[in-house]
Amino acid sequence: MIVPEMPALAVSESVINFGNSETIKRVNVSNSGTGKLSWNVSTSETWITVFPLNDSTTTDKKEIIISVTRPGLLPGNYTGTINITSNGGNTALTVNMSVDEFPELNINPASLSFGTDKSSLSFDLKNSGGGKLEWKLTSSENWLLFEPSSGETTTETEQINVSVNRIGLNSGNYNGIINIESNAGNISIPVEMTVEEKPLLSYSPETINFGDQDSTANIEIRNIGNGNLNWQLSGNQPWISLNRANGNTPANQKDDVEINISRNGLAPGDYNGELNISSNGGNGVITVTYSVKENPKLSFSPGAINLNDNDSTASFKIKNVGSGILNWQISTEDDWILIPITNGTTTKNNESEIEFNVNRDLLSPGDYSGNIDITSNGGNGSINVSIKIKDEPKITVSPKSLNFGDKDSSKTFEIKNTGTGNLTWQLSSNETWIKLSASDGITSSKDNDEIEVMVNRENLEPGDYEGSIKITSNAGEETVDVSMKVESKPNISVSAKNLDFDTGFNSLSFKISNKGTGTLEWEIETISDNWLSVNPGKGSITTGETAVFVNIDRNIMSPGNYNTKIDINSNGGKESVNIKVTVEEEPILSVTPASIDFGSTLNSAILLLQNIGTGRLSWSSEIMYIDGDEGWLQMNQTSGNISSSRSINLSVNRSGLSNGSHTADIQIYSDGGNATIHLY
Structure with missing residues (x-):
């Protein structure tokens, strides 16, 4: 059997909306049957365009491109149809589009x-x-x-x-x-x-400031219009001059003019002027300013200085014979010329006097010539300085005073010849306790000699001493002052070297005295034994004596023998006082409780006796009945000796006692104190 091919048309979209802005859409065509599908596309709307108009497929999808064109359409909504016919069936696609209103x-x-x-x-x-x-x-x-x-x-x-x-x-x-x-x-x-032809003036700069130095500047004249610019320049001050006073400048061209100012014959100060520009393209004014500085001028006198044999100081004067302020500086290349003031200022018609020194010590005998150079903003100059140096010794002594204090015995001073030639000198002192290592000598130029000075304090009373050493020489006289101090010599003495407190003393004393001279300053060293104290701990003595009290605290001492010492330091030596203490044993009674209430049922109790001191405690007791009947209390021990503690048993016998309260006291007697215990 033969089955024929049966293609079937399938389209992905049935309605296509372009809205008011989209222009292109795509639709897929496919064969949902068998065999080969052939199809054609058509539309009656001129604003719809379809591509391709025909095609075929077996299994693949094919694409149809649909576009719309709005130009030329009136505003509104549009609907059109696209027809697709094929050997597998037909279909129609609806196309919607809107056209907005258009601008004009x-x-x-x-x-x-x-x-x-x-x-x-x-x-x-x-x-x-x-x-x-x-x-x-x-x-x-x-x-x-x-x-x-x-x-x-x-x-x-x-x-x-x-x-x-x-x-x-x-x-x-x-x-x-x-x-x-x-x-x-x-x-x-x-x-x-x-x-139209219309020139237009433009110029620069609008202001020229020459300051206090410049005298030339350039002006630019420009025609920013059209046609020819005819211009003229003129200054309103006689100190203004121009290299050209007029010109003709074409459109979009420029001319340069040089302006000069003259300060000749003008007094110091600020000056203002104007450059007037007139043209067929407008007018303008350029402001011109400048200043004339002060003009100081240096003058000095004298022009040369000759110092005499003994002169070391001279002076000269600087004068401003111009205007303004003269700023000057002074210098020299000669080290023997000393100028303390090296710069300054001098106003118009005023003068400054400058003093300088010469250092003869730097120069050997002979003739010398040097220069003082003056530079300034009003000119420069030089002053010649001449000097003659003769052989001339000069004595210098250092130091000029010697203080030996209270301990030094030797010091030195120096004799120096800072001049020229030989210095001959002699020494003498006005006190016998001053001794010198030399009595005379000769010191050459720029040399020195060291003199040792010794002082002898033997057999001198305490006090301050002053003397002097006289130095005579061929260069004059000098004096060296000498001072020293002889101190007093205190000597410490104590009235007792030993203090024995035995078993009963708690306070003893000794006396400190000064057996020497001056003031004795004494102080007791720190005592390490906490049971020992002294008062006072330090002091000073010139004459007489001071009592020092020594106290002991037996309460913090255990029984036994104690030996220590008190050390005393001073500026007059050191002393010690030996301390001896004997502490005996000392029993102390303690009884607990202090009272006992037997009430109506308690028949026994314990009384605790303690020796809270040292040694052995001897004790005895006595029962003392206070109220009620007697004989109802018994103690298992009524006396004895205690080293540490002892418990005493107490018992009561109520048999035969009358009704009511019965009280008694137990009295304890001991060599460590007594105690009373109340019984109820």
Whole structure:
């Protein structure tokens, strides 16, 4: 049996919606049967385009591209049909599309004429249709400007401001185009303008400040208009001069003019002037300022200085014979010339006196010549200084005082010849306790001798001593003062070297005295035994004596024998006092409890006796009945000796006692104290 092929048409979409903006859609055609499917596509709508119009397939899917075209259609909703016929059946596709309202470009006026004098005009740009008009303005002319240059317009009217710039243009007629491009078409607006011959003055700078140094500057005159610029320059002050006073400058060209000022014959101060510019393209004024500085001038006297044999100081005067302030500096290359003031200022017609020194010590005998150089803002100069150095010893003594204090016995001083030639000297002292290592000598130039001075304190009373050493020489006399101190010599003495507190004393004393001279300063060293104390612990003695009390605290001492010492330091020696203490044993009675209440049922109790001291405690007791019957209390021990503690048993016998309260006391007697215990 033969089964024929049966193709079947299948389409992926039956309705296609393009909305208001989409333009292309795709639909798949496939064969859902067998064999080969051949198909054709057609539509009666001119705004629908289909590709391809026919094709065939067996098993593969085929694509049909559908596009829509809106230009030329009126706003509204559109529906069309695409018919597909095939050997496997037919079908129809519905196509939906909408066309929005479209914009329409409209301008007014259609052209702009600026003539010879207008520089700004405007035109209106309007959307006469619907929707949104998108637009953009351009022009190839650089003298043509407009604002705004682009935008979007729906229902409003846009005013476009157009301006022209004639600066820099040659005279003549100018034509340009403003191109308007939009989504509703393009429009060109013709623009015409006339540029007359009209020069325009521009100059720089507007202000010239020559300060106090400059005298030349340049001025630039420029024609930023068109045509020829005819200009003239003139200054209002006689100190202003120009290399040219007029000129003719073409359009977009410039001329340079040199201006000069003269300060000759002008007093110091600030000056102002003006340069007036007149032209057929406008006028202008340039402000000119400058200053004339003060003009100081250096004068000095004398021009040469000759120092006498003994002179070491001289002076000269600096004077400002000009104007303003003279700033001056002084220097010298000769080290023997000493100038304490090296710079300064001097005002007009005033003078400054400068004093200087010469150091003869640096020079050997002979003739010397040097220079003092003066530099200033009013000129420079030099003063010659001459000096003659003779052989002249000069004595210098150092130090000029010697203080030996209370301990030193030897010191030195130095004799130096800071002059020229030989220095001959002799020494003498006015006190016998001053001894010298030399009595005379000769010291050559720039040399020195060291003299030892010794003092002898033997057999001198305590006190301050002063003396002097006289130095006579061929260069004059000098004196060295000598001082020393002889101190007093205190000597410590104690009245007792030993203190025996035995078993009963708690306080003893000894006396400190000064057996020497001056003031004895004494102090007791720190005592390590906490049971021992002294008062006072330190002091000072010139004459007489001081009692020192020594105390012991037996309460913190255990029984036994104690030996220690008290050390005393002083500026007059050291002493010690031996301390001896004997502490005997000492029993102390303690009884607990202090009272016992037997009540109506308690028949026994314990009494605790303790020796809280030292040694053995001897004790005895006595029962003393206070109220009620007697004989009802018994103690298992009524006396004895205790080293540490003893418990005493107490018992009561109520048999035969009358009704009521019965009280008694137990009295304990001991060599460590007594105690009373109350019984109820």
